[in-house]
Amino acid sequence: MTRGSSISSFFKKLSVKGSRGKISRSSQQKDEQIESAGSGAEQIAAPPAPVDIAKDTKITEASTEAIQQGAELENDSDGEDTSGPAEPVMIKEMDGGDRPPVSKVTIEDFDLLKVLGKGSFGKVMMVRKKDTKKIYAMKTLRKAALVKRNQILHTKTERSILQTIKYPFLTSLTYAFQTPDKLYLVMDYCGGGELFFWLKKDRRFSLQRARLFAAEIVLALQALHVHDIIYRDLKPENILLDLEGHIRITDFGLSKEAVTGAGAAGGTKTFCGTPEYLAPEILENKGHGKAVDWWSLGTLIYEMLTGLPPFYDQNMQRMYDKILNAPLRFPSFITAEAKDLLTGLLTRKVPDRLGSGPTDAEEIKAHPFFKEIDWDAVYRREVIPEFKPPNRIGSMDTSNFDAEFTTEKPMDSVVTTSLSETQRDKAQFPGFTYNADTIEEVSGS
Incomplete structure (x- = not known):
């Protein structure tokens, strides 16, 4: 279904492993996002001594091993604030203030399809709400697995953003x-499947097709x-x-919420993302901000037009070295305007x-690549x-989804591994319950 990835594209935190070649983009596997927690709020052991992965670039042994295994790497050395979500954008926050009563929904309210x-x-299923007959995508996550893998x-964060941001090109x-x-x-059910599904099928997209996808992605970012939210995981699977x-x-x-700048100032130092799409400043651990999303956009547009990310290599360390040092090269069929756009987005400084x-x-x-685009339309x-x-x-x-999964019988699986008392203390999700049917929408941009 996917390739080199963070935990799972549409299926966040499902860790369906794999990528291309050694990090192959097989249909049955996904790499997980890279993670090695440091001194953040959800702390693992301190990382061991660093290992050079490219000139003037260091990464911990634990991080390198995690990446090679497709694990999620997040070094929270900047002590990210985990006190709560950013101010809601389009709807009233459920976790405080004068809120309306929430009509609780349960698994019994849905047909599993x-x-x-x-x-x-866990898993993601197509479901139908019994009273309205509307179709949705339901993601189920086992708390014990989240606690074990430090994914709380x-x-x-995902729950907060999914609730607070309402926009045509965001789930x-x-x-x-x-x-x-x-x-x-x-959540919304999108029956067209992942962009990666179609990129794998068609190998590369026409200029017009890639341009509209890129325009909608620009508006979403x-x-x-x-x-003040940076996305940090832009790729075809997502x-x-x-x-x-x-x-x-x-x-x-x-x-990441509450990020005010393009670079290190007002940004964060968390090392996270998907290998092919990591911006140089993330690899160099210099701190990063909103500009990392524009680097990833350049990588994605390049891939849509050519079939592969610009610095892709099956060897992870060679790929990182290319991201940091290799010249940007283009096939002969790439237009001058596309080259100029990609050169601007894939600028290392x-x-x-x-x-x-x-x-x-x-x-x-405002770039000439988008001169034909009516942004309001x-x-x-x-x-x-x-x-x-x-x-x-x-x-x-x-x-438009992988038959490996769609042929399975849908069910709300019984959890066989119970949470310990300590784990239950960690796996607290106050205010998690949400019902959009009971929320009054608030005007916003």
Whole structure:
């Protein structure tokens, strides 16, 4: 279903492993996001001595091993604030103030229709709400697995962003609930599957197709940046298509709230992401900000146009060295405007990178590559995509997902590993329950 990845694309925290070659992009496997916690709020042991991975670049032995195994690496040496989510953007926050009563939803309110993906933390299923007959994607996560893998903070961050940000090109939350052993997130169902599914099938996209995808992604990232959120995990696996062919960014577990700058100032030092898409400043542990998303955008656009990321190598350390030092090369069919855009986005010096200035995304939107784009029409989803995913049976179609999973019987699996008393103390999710049907929307940008 996917390739070199963080824990799982649409299926965040499901750790369906794999990538291409040694980090192969096989249909049955995914690499997990890189993680090695340091002195952050959710602390693991301090990392061992560093090992050189490229000139003037160091990474801990634990980190290198974790990356090679496809594990998630996050070195929270900057002591990230985990006190709570950023101010909500589009809807009222449920965890404080004068809030309306929440009508609790449970697993019994849904018909389980298909398995869409699964892994070590849980699975994602297509479900239908019994009273409204609406189709959703339900992510189930086992608390014991989250505690064991130090994913509590990531899960809370994702839950916060899914609820608070409402935007045409971002996946949003409709319901959330929990049991003593599990968490449940009910979100938009995007029947077109992952962008990676289509990139793997078509090998590369036409210029027009890639340009519209890129424009919608720019608007999605801008919506996050306006509210001081950096995404940090842009890649084809984390971009879904609806049945009209428009994109939705999903999987916000590596996102970071309260980031005010493009670079280290007002940023963070957390080492996290997916190997092929890591910005140089993350590899060099110099601190990073919003500009890392624009580097990843450049990597993604390059991949959509050519079929591979610009610095891809099956050897992880060679790939990191290329990200830091190799010249940017283009196939002969890449247009001059695309070359100029990608050169700007893939500039290693953060202050010189396209999008790193005070206007953020506006720099990118003004580039000649996007001269044909009507940004207001894109926002209103009025631009008809060149490609529309096939839809054989209507809203319940799962043909754009991996048959390895969709042929399994959907069920709410019984948890066989119970939480210890200590784990239960860690796995507290106050205010997790959410029902969008009971929330009054608030006007916002």
